[in-house]
Amino acid sequence: xxxxxxxxxxxxxxxxxxxxxxxxxxxxxxxxxxxxxxxxxxxxxxxxxxxxxxxxxxxxxxxxxxxxxxxxxxxxxxxxxxxxxxxxxxxxxxxxxxxxxxxxxxxxxxxxxxxxxxxxxxxxxxxxxxxxxxxxxxxxxxxxxxxxxxxxxxxxxxxxxxxxxxxxxxxxxxxxxxxxxxxxxxxxxxxxxxxxxxxxxxxxxxxxxxxxxxxxxxxxxxxxxxxxxxxxxxxxxxxxxxxxxxxxxxxxxxxxxxxxxxxxxxxxxxxxxxxxxxxxxxxxxxxxxxxxxxxxxxxxxxxxxxxxxxxxxxxxxxxxxxxxxxxxxxxxxxxxxxxxxxxxxxxxxxxxxxxxxxxxxxxxxxxxxxxxxxxxxxxxxxxxxxxxxxxxxxxxxxxxxxxxxxxxxxxxxxxxxxxxxxxxxxxxxxxxxxxxxxxxxxxxxxxxxxxxxxxxxxxxxxxxxxxxxxxxxxxxxxxxxxxxxxxxxxxxxxxxxxxxxxxxxxxxxxxxxxxxxxxxxxxxxxxxxxxxxxxxxxxxxxxxxx
Amino acid sequence: xxxxxxxxxxxxxxxxxxxxxxxxxxxxxxxxxxxxxxxxxxxxxxxxxxxxxxxxxxxxxxxxxxxxxxxxxxxxxxxxxxxxxxxxxxxxxxxxxxxxxxxxxxxxxxxxxxxxxxxxxxxxxxxxxxxxxxxxxxxxxxxxxxxxxxxxxxxxxxxxxxxxxxxxxxxxxxxxxxxxxxxxxxxxxxxxxxxxxxxxxxxxxxxxxxxxxxxxxxxxxxxxxxxxxxxxxxxxxxxxxxxxxxxxxxxxxxxxxxxxxxxxxxxxxxxxxxxxxxxxxxxxxxxxxxxxxxxxxxxxxxxxxxxxxxxxxxxxxxxxxxxxxxxx
Numbered sequence: 001x002x003x004x005x006x007x008x009x010x011x012x013x014x015x016x017x018x019x020x021x022x023x024x025x026x027x028x029x030x031x032x033x034x035x036x037x038x039x040x041x042x043x044x045x046x047x048x049x050x051x052x053x054x055x056x057x058x059x060x061x062x063x064x065x066x067x068x069x070x071x072x073x074x075x076x077x078x079x080x081x082x083x084x085x086x087x088x089x090x091x092x093x094x095x096x097x098x099x100x101x102x103x104x105x106x107x108x109x110x111x112x113x114x115x116x117x118x119x120x121x122x123x124x125x126x127x128x129x130x131x132x133x134x135x136x137x138x139x140x141x142x143x144x145x146x147x148x149x150x151x152x153x154x155x156x157x158x159x160x161x162x163x164x165x166x167x168x169x170x171x172x173x174x175x176x177x178x179x180x181x182x183x184x185x186x187x188x189x190x191x192x193x194x195x196x197x198x199x200x201x202x203x204x205x206x207x208x209x210x211x212x213x214x215x216x217x218x219x220x221x222x223x224x225x226x227x228x229x230x231x232x233x234x235x236x237x238x239x240x241x242x243x244x245x246x247x248x249x250x251x252x253x254x255x256x257x258x259x260x261x262x263x264x265x266x267x268x269x270x271x272x273x274x275x276x277x278x279x280x281x282x283x284x285x286x287x288x289x290x291x292x293x294x295x296x297x298x299x300x301x302x303x304x305x306x307x308x309x310x311x312x313x314x315x316x317x318x319x320x321x322x323x324x325x326x327x328x329x330x331x332x333x334x335x336x337x338x339x340x341x342x343x344x345x346x347x348x349x350x351x352x353x354x355x356x357x358x359x360x361x362x363x364x365x366x367x368x369x370x371x372x373x374x375x376x377x378x379x380x381x382x383x384x385x386x387x388x389x390x391x392x393x394x395x396x397x398x399x400x401x402x403x404x405x406x407x408x409x410x411x412x413x414x415x416x417x418x419x420x421x422x423x424x425x426x427x428x429x430x431x432x433x434x435x436x437x438x439x440x441x442x443x444x445x446x447x448x449x450x451x452x453x454x455x456x457x458x459x460x461x462x463x464x465x466x467x468x469x470x471x472x473x474x475x476x477x478x479x480x481x482x483x484x485x486x487x488x489x490x491x492x493x494x495x496x497x498x499x500x501x502x503x504x505x506x507x508x509x510x511x512x513x514x515x516x517x518x519x520x521x522x523x524x525x526x527x528x529x530x531x532x533x534x535x536x537x538x539x540x541x542x543x544x545x546x
Numbered sequence: 547x548x549x550x551x552x553x554x555x556x557x558x559x560x561x562x563x564x565x566x567x568x569x570x571x572x573x574x575x576x577x578x579x580x581x582x583x584x585x586x587x588x589x590x591x592x593x594x595x596x597x598x599x600x601x602x603x604x605x606x607x608x609x610x611x612x613x614x615x616x617x618x619x620x621x622x623x624x625x626x627x628x629x630x631x632x633x634x635x636x637x638x639x640x641x642x643x644x645x646x647x648x649x650x651x652x653x654x655x656x657x658x659x660x661x662x663x664x665x666x667x668x669x670x671x672x673x674x675x676x677x678x679x680x681x682x683x684x685x686x687x688x689x690x691x692x693x694x695x696x697x698x699x700x701x702x703x704x705x706x707x708x709x710x711x712x713x714x715x716x717x718x719x720x721x722x723x724x725x726x727x728x729x730x731x732x733x734x735x736x737x738x739x740x741x742x743x744x745x746x747x748x749x750x751x752x753x754x755x756x757x758x759x760x761x762x763x764x765x766x767x768x769x770x771x772x773x774x775x776x777x778x779x780x781x782x783x784x785x786x787x788x789x790x791x792x793x794x795x796x797x798x799x800x801x802x803x804x805x806x807x808x809x810x811x812x813x814x815x816x817x818x819x820x821x822x823x824x825x826x827x828x829x830x831x832x833x834x835x836x837x838x839x840x841x842x843x844x845x846x847x848x849x850x851x852x853x854x855x856x857x858x859x860x861x862x863x864x865x866x867x868x869x870x871x872x873x874x
Contacts, residue, residue, distance in 0.1 A: 073727045077724075150723070152683070152684055153684040242831060246702070247685060247700060247701060248700060281590070282597070286602060287603075312697055314698060317635050320631065324631075331620060332617055336613060338579060339579075342583055347599060360584075364576070364579065364580050367575060374571075374620065377620075377623070380627045381627055381630070383631070383695070383696050384696065387687060455720045457729060536599060537598055
């Protein structure tokens with residue numbers, strides 16, 4: 001960090017922007033500006049990510065030794081449950097849509113705000129209320145069911161605060177539905193003149209596909225959680241075999257949402273990567289229509305694969321076959337995206353700035369995570385690795401190696417726009433490398449220990465698995481440091497960072513045509529779109545001519 | 547350090563072969579993509595700040611190629627995975643029957659001849675073993691990594707599965723489905739024994755009554771015999787020789803009499819009523835333990851000696867008399 005004194009550009013000369021329109025608490029908590037709501041989400045998801053991360057650290061500490069010696073079994077079970085609930089429902093699902101989606105969608109399509117700004121603020125409150133309620137339940141009361149709440153353990157046998165946690169997740173589900181609805185309507189009705197569907201940035205396409213899943217899938221988890229609560233409180237009997245119910249039915253209902261929810265987490269990340277790759281190769285995205293269509297294909301197929309979570313639960317062999325082939329098929333549009341991103345770099349003008357480092361990390365880790373996902377779609381192989389650390393490794397490659405890499409890459413790329421400041425380039429590159437190395441050291445050994453047979457959610461484990469677990473814990477320590485570095489320099493840059501130009505990367509896209517940080521109304525004049533997106537050549541010619 | 551667990555069942559080589567193929571595909575594409583990304587990033591590194599890239603928008607040929615090729619590859623994977631799966635899901639007819647009850651947090655094993663074990667399972671090598679499993683509380687999952695074998699044990703139903711061990715030895719038995727506080731303590735050992743060792747183990751105990759005999763006792767205890775006896779005009783259907791055969795149901799349709807149907811008929815007798823009999827049988831839900839249900843099922847199966855797969859040859863009485871009592 002070269003500069004240690006505040007940037008002395010006089011404040012009086014500062015253009016009016018969304019950050020300096022008001023400084024009071026009320027100006028933030030009652031804002032209906034999508035950009036300020038994005039900042040509120042940034043605070044929320046960072047908080048829940050930190051909580052989830054602390055719980056992960058406790059889990060890795062316990063698994064350093066084979067014996068369950070740091071925590072009691074019951075405590076350990078509460079740790080991984082809280083880690084899962086916080087990370088899945090209050091970080092991964094609202095993360096990119098809440099922060100980057102909120103900030104960028106109106107800017108990218110040349111709109112002044114989202115379609116329903118008040119609803120947008122309500123989404124944030126529902127998210128925070130749900131999140132804090134679930135946090136209180138899992139920390140104060142404790143829940144030991146795992147984030148999957150499988151019956152009849154969760155309904156009859158668990159002593160934890162399942163109901164309160166379920167209500168917390170239920171409430172935040174409405175946040176997800178309202179955000180999806182808001183984005184869908186915004187993208188349909190508020191695009192700038194000239195921005196047809198095929199001129200829309202790919203991040204918007206992926207958010208569109210995400211919104212479809214949020215609107216269609218989330219009500220199902222809401223119903224499932226209500227049934228769970230009714231079963232636990234009123235002994236309804238839907239999932240209770242003693243009353244003629246079926247515990248596996250819960251799994252079907254749960255995964256009918258929760259598998260598509262995986263795509264709520266990864267589709268926005270894919271959208272971010274499409275933007276980063278094209279900006280840092282300074283080249284139109286390769287296969288625009290195929291990337292856009294593959295987002296919609298993923299959203300559609302995502303609803304048809306839930307049964308691959310029940311390959312060993314006794315579902316019929318033929319149902320297994322259908323879910324297996326459909327699960328394989330959802331891999332194809334993901335592969336199409338990876339190939340197109342790679343092709344975009346070909347003959348590009350590639351600049352290795354931090355966001356691209358994250359994007360390249362994403363492509364590598366997502367490719368590997370996706371391919372290991374095919375192993376889980378293969379019926380005969382899934383029987384062995386189901387419910388082992390192999391699964392844990394696979395979904396962390398997608399969620400942490402994929403989504404978090406993309407989220408951080410996006411945060412770096414748009415940080416100058418969001419904050420009006422630049423972050424220190426040296427430290428940001430260091431953090432990208434530390435995270436990449438720490439991540440692989442944490443999760444690669446888990447593939448091996450999983451195939452060797454170590455089941456997930458084990459407080460104590462046989463001694464022969466220790467070496468791999470020690471590697472994993474060592475990696476997690478590095479990963480933790482990697483996450484703290486950006487937290488420090490982002491906070492630092494808000495006050496001490498160099499002021500950012502309106503378009504520091506020389507990127508295309510309407511969000512770069514407005515000042516950094518943007519004014520409250522985003523654009524002084526509503527822009528008109530005259531060409532396809534990512535048009536670097538024409539833009540340059542015009543600049544040269546003008 | 548090994549990268550795969552010991553291969554100790556007939557499935558293991560097949561699962562590992564598929565795993566090897568998929569690792570090869572994963573490695574190939576990961577290295578391909580990784581190399582291309584790094585090579586492009588270096589080769590096309592931006593030389594001057596205002597450099598502009600070549601405009602290339604798309605190529606239909608490439609898009610079709612990298613759609614068709616992945617589809618082809620995943621179809622091969624699907625077919626291969628399904629083949630292995632069919633091998634795992636189809637039990638051979640001559641399997642030895644073993645009954646498993648999972649409860650928080652232990653595995654209780656009952657052998658057909660009455661031998662009982664706790665968190666230990668002794669099986670002979672090179673003989674198919676068929677497990678009929680029940681849970682007394684939550685969902686458990688019977689997992690033996692060395693066999694590449696896993697099956698959820700769901701309360702309210704029997705879960706059946708089979709394996710054939712191929713290497714004598716001692717292997718981990720895990721519960722793979724999270725089942726509560728001491729989930730990671732719900733572990734045990736599977737001992738695969740050579741035939742002489744197995745015979746010695748079988749005969750090395752004090753007498754216990756066979757599972758079918760225990761079931762026969764319960765059959766009388768719960769007064770099942772008053773209606774399901776063989777006397778003419780009985781109120782319930784005779785159970786002799788029905789196992790493995792279809793029966794006609796009230797209101798049309800037929801059902802195959804298997805373990806699941808026998809269990810259903812005890813706990814929910816009016817669900818699938820045999821044609822020609824009135825719905826008068828009371829439910830025994832909650833009145834008979836899961837172990838009792840397994841014993842009754844074993845008894846009813848023994849009434850159809852020809853159909854019951856893998857009925858174990860009864861042990862010589864003298865040998866049976868020496869068997870030691872079950873472990874606590």
